[in-house]
Amino acid sequence: MYKSIETILVDIPTIRPHKLSVTTMQTQTLVLVKITTEDGLVGWGEATTIGGLNYAEESPESVKTNIETYFAPLLKSLKGLNIAQTMQQLNKAINGNRFAKCAVQTALLDIQAKRLSLPLSELLGGRLRDRLPVLWTLASGDTAKDIAEAEKMIAAKRHNFFKLKIGANPWQQDVDHVIAIKKALGPDVSIRVDVNRAWSEQECIHGIQQLQDGGIDLIEQPCSIDQNDTLTRLTQRFDVAIMADEVLTGPVSAYRLAKQHAAGVFAVKIAQSGGLIEACEVATIAGLAGIDLYGGTMLEGPVGSIASAHAFSTFKSLAFGTELFGPLLLTEDILKTPLQYENFELVVPNTPGLGIEIDEDRIEQLRR
Ligand code: MUC
Ligand code: MG
Numbered sequence: 436m437y438k439s440i441e442t443i444l445v446d447i448p449t450i451r452p453h454k455l456s457v458t459t460m461q462t463q464t465l466v467l468v469k470i471t472t473e474d475g476l477v478g479w480g481e482a483t484t485i486g487g488l489n490y491a492e493e494s495p496e497s498v499k500t501n502i503e504t505y506f507a508p509l510l511k512s513l514k515g516l517n518i519a520q521t522m523q524q525l526n527k528a529i530n531g532n533r534f535a536k537c538a539v540q541t542a543l544l545d546i547q548a549k550r551l552s553l554p555l556s557e558l559l560g561g562r563l564r565d566r567l568p569v570l571w572t573l574a575s576g577d578t579a580k581d582i583a584e585a586e587k588m589i590a591a592k593r594h595n596f597f598k599l600k601i602g603a604n605p606w607q608q609d610v611d612h613v614i615a616i617k618k619a620l621g622p623d624v625s626i627r628v629d630v631n632r633a634w635s636e637q638e639c640i641h642g643i644q645q646l647q648d649g650g651i652d653l654i655e656q657p658c659s660i661d662q663n664d665t666l667t668r669l670t671q672r673f674d675v676a677i678m679a680d681e682v683l684t685g686p687v688s689a690y691r692l693a694k695q696h697a698a699g700v701f702a703v704k705i706a707q708s709g710g711l712i713e714a715c716e717v718a719t720i721a722g723l724a725g726i727d728l729y730g731g732t733m734l735e736g737p738v739g740s741i742a743s744a745h746a747f748s749t750f751k752s753l754a755f756g757t758e759l760f761g762p763l764l765l766t767e768d769i770l771k772t773p774l775q776y777e778n779f780e781l782v783v784p785n786t787p788g789l790g791i792e793i794d795e796d797r798i799e800q801l802r803r
Contacts, residue, residue: 456602480541602633730757
């Protein structure tokens with residue numbers, strides 16, 4: 436049934452250095468998965484991560500090796516199974532590897548949706564919205580440059596809310612940087628911060644207090660993923676919303692975090708969840724627990740970003756919007772027609788499958 440499963444690494448420079456607490460990115464490595472069926476249908480998925488092994492447990496190279504060595508032979512041996520049964524076989528045979536599983540599942544859903552002539556969102560229960568609000572991340576590392584970048588985005592109607600990556604500098608320096616940007620952009624522009632695990636509990640208490648007083652709307656993953664008790668105490672202590680990101684690794688962790696009231700908001704990511712179906716399960720758990728949602732990114736290119744958009748379009752509520760700007764951070768596109776960003780939103784395609792056309796010639800030129 437599946438004729439070939441190919442994993443392609445594509446290194447693309449970013450439009451400017453992207454500074455996180457865990458690394459500074461100058462390029463992004465897209466991890467693309469292409470599955471071809473014996474009857475000639477092609478599906479695409481993406482397993483992109485950030486900074487090799489700086490951010491998560493899977494690297495571009497490990498995803499490629501594991502898909503080629505373990506996933507591909509197993510997939511080729513399966514006959515006549517639907518997607519749920521196929522994923523069940525993969526999950527039985529392969530531990531972990533959520534990013535690789537997400538890419539494979541996305542490609543299978545893309546194929547099935549094309550077969551049925553439906554947009555992928557309709558295989559996930561159906562979309563509730565055709566457009567998603569998308570923020571921009573300010574991460575140049577320079578306050579004046581960040582303010583100028585934000586003003587340019589607002590004027591171009593590309594983004595009107597922003598996330599700031601902090602945690603690389605001493606906490607007070609980072610907080611001053613955030614407050615200066617908030618003051619420059621004014622009360623109507625929502626500013627959020629992502630600390631990417633950098634602060635101790637004491638730094639969180641002092642830093643978040645000042646950010647809350649300064650009018651910041653959301654604090655993302657301020658402490659280590661090993662400190663759920665800290666995250667819970669911060670959620671209870673502050674009015675400003677505290678969001679779980681790296682600590683949220685799929686439905687099981689969503690259930691545990693919800694049970695512990697560890698966060699007021701979940702950053703749902705398809706790769707971290709282990710697939711689009713699992714991302715939707717995370718959203719359901721959050722909804723039942725009264726936790727708000729935000730559509731997160733691993734700074735994927737267009738394949739992972741639009742796959743995420745299909746999943747997020749089905750969420751009952753998306754109170755904090757999304758950050759599906761990954762393709763806009765890259766200097767090269769791999770689509771024949773770029774994703775449609777307009778009026779501060781990303782349009783979810785309604786053509787069959789993911790609704791994108793991959794430029795395979797461009798990928799051939801760019802691949803590692
Ligand atoms: C993260 O931790 O959220 C998302 C946007 C961005 O700039 O970095 C990523 C990762
Ligand atoms: Mg984050």
